[in-house]
Amino acid sequence: MCAIEAGKRGRRVIVLERSERIGKKILISGGGRCNFTNLHCRPENFLSANPHFAKSALARYTPDDFISLVEKHHIPYHEKTLGQLFCDRSARDITNLLEEECRSAGVQILVSSEPREISRDTGFVVRVKDEQFRASALVVATGGLSIPKIGATAFGYEVAKQFGLKIQPPRPALVPLVLAPEDRARYCDLAGVSAEVVASTDHQHFREKMLITHRGLSGPAILQISSYWTAGTPVRIDLAPGREITTNLRSGDSRNATALRSALRQVVPNRLADRWLELHTPPAWTNQALENFERRTHEWEIVPAGTEGFEKAEVTAGGVDTGELSAKTMESREVPGLFFIGEVVDVTGQLGGFNFQWAWASGVAAGQAV
Numbered sequence: 001m002c003a004i005e006a007g008k009r010g011r012r013v014i015v016l017e018r019s020e021r022i023g024k025k026i027l028i029s030g031g032g033r034c035n036f037t038n039l040h041c042r043p044e045n046f047l048s049a050n051p052h053f054a055k056s057a058l059a060r061y062t063p064d065d066f067i068s069l070v071e072k073h074h075i076p077y078h079e080k081t082l083g084q085l086f087c088d089r090s091a092r093d094i095t096n097l098l099e100e101e102c103r104s105a106g107v108q109i110l111v112s113s114e115p116r117e118i119s120r121d122t123g124f125v126v127r128v129k130d131e132q133f134r135a136s137a138l139v140v141a142t143g144g145l146s147i148p149k150i151g152a153t154a155f156g157y158e159v160a161k162q163f164g165l166k167i168q169p170p171r172p173a174l175v176p177l178v179l180a181p182e183d184r185a186r187y188c189d190l191a192g193v194s195a196e197v198v199a200s201t202d203h204q205h206f207r208e209k210m211l212i213t214h215r216g217l218s219g220p221a222i223l224q225i226s227s228y229w230t231a232g233t234p235v236r237i238d239l240a241p242g243r244e245i246t247t248n249l250r251s252g253d254s255r256n257a258t259a260l261r262s263a264l265r266q267v268v269p270n271r272l273a274d275r276w277l278e279l280h281t282p283p284a285w286t287n288q289a290l291e292n293f294e295r296r297t298h299e300w301e302i303v304p305a306g307t308e309g310f311e312k313a314e315v316t317a318g319g320v321d322t323g324e325l326s327a328k329t330m331e332s333r334e335v336p337g338l339f340f341i342g343e344v345v346d347v348t349g350q351l352g353g354f355n356f357q358w359a360w361a362s363g364v365a366a367g368q369a370v
């Protein structure tokens with residue numbers, strides 16, 4: 001997006017891509033259909049040490065702007081849920097769009113071209129194999145550390161460090177959580193069971209699906225909350241959001257395991273309901289014991305052992321400290337001509353098309369300034 005915008009302004013632009021093709025992450029995104037934006041994109045959908053930083057770029061390049069581009073290329077798309085827009089056909093439509101726009105803006109893309117060394121004299125000098133490229137502006141758009149097997153590198157952070165820019169420590173986000181051994185023994189044989197829950201930490205909550213996996217928990221609610229989770233702290237899960245389980249039992253005569261199981265099964269998937277009851281059988285059938293059971297079911301508190309790491313993370317939180325960059329142009333405050341855009345910057349979107357919207361918007365902001 002940066003190259004396209006700069007190319008349209010008459011700049012001579014070269015994109016250096018280490019892979020044999022551009023946009024590999026786009027191709028695997030959204031289950032192969034690329035959730036390319038979100039209709040309800042707001043600054044609150046992003047995490048950053050400075051929550052205000054993303055506002056300017058996001059306001060100047062909106063989901064509607066990207067939708068116009070998608071429509072210009074006659075790409076069929078649909079809203080899946082919660083404002084999330086996906087391609088009808090395939091994510092390849094989006095990489096084709098970007099390549100076509102690059103072509104018509106006169107942008108040259110060089111694939112299998114990994115910069116080895118960057119230096120600076122009157123401008124930037126980038127060495128790739130036996131060639132040298134000189135430019136007055138250098139834009140780093142190398143993404144985060146997630147999914148190393150499709151080519152993620154720490155290169156962007158290294159360039160930032162080389163030029164003295166601060167980094168917020170990169171960490172896996174939108175990532176499945178791994179349970180501690182004792183919880184794994186209790187729940188993970190239920191792998192594949194999913195339930196609608198509210199997952200929360202002290203400052204955030206998400207009501208979406210949770211999925212039990214062989215090593216822990218995943219699904220949209222867990223991926224979302226993982227971005228806000230810090231190691232050693234608990235995640236709370238409401239297994240029955242907005243539902244009362246024990247009210248009828250407390251007001252009626254049949255206070256026993258069968259009645260409670262049947263009430264729980266109406267709200268929670270059967271296998272999980274049975275396991276939950278097995279592990280949390282009320283010690284008595286008093287109102288107090290039933291209330292405690294009700295509360296526990298709405299406040300399952302777990303301290304995950306960790307996350308599945310960058311191998312499985314959809315995104316990398318942290319990155320180039322936004323205090324180092326202009327919010328308007330993404331240019332370094334101290335090193336004129338050096339820009340950072342997209343995921344390498346300490347701006348991380350929630351699940352649902354926000355990370356691409358940030359990549360497009362920050363790219364356009366830099367493209368208007370280089």
Ligand SMILES: Cc1cc2nc3c(=O)[nH]c(=O)nc-3n(C[C@H](O)[C@H](O)[C@H](O)COP(=O)(O)OP(=O)(O)OC[C@H]3O[C@@H](n4cnc5c(N)ncnc54)[C@H](O)[C@@H]3O)c2cc1C
Pocket residue numbers: 016017018019021022023024025026028029030031034035036037113114115141142143144146147150151152153155156313314315341342343344352353354355356357359
């Ligand atoms: C499985 C998965 C699914 C996702 N689904 C969605 C989704 O549906 N919606 C959404 O909004 N977000 C999604 N994301 C997140 C989204 O893909 C990223 O946030 C987004 O691609 C970031 O864009 P970027 O241009 O900053 O970095 P990237 O897309 O990662 O692009 C960086 C590029 O730089 C290249 N590169 C890296 N190092 C070097 C180097 N040293 N030299 C030259 N080139 C280099 C890489 O090969 C890559 O092509 C998903 C992520 C994953 C992993």
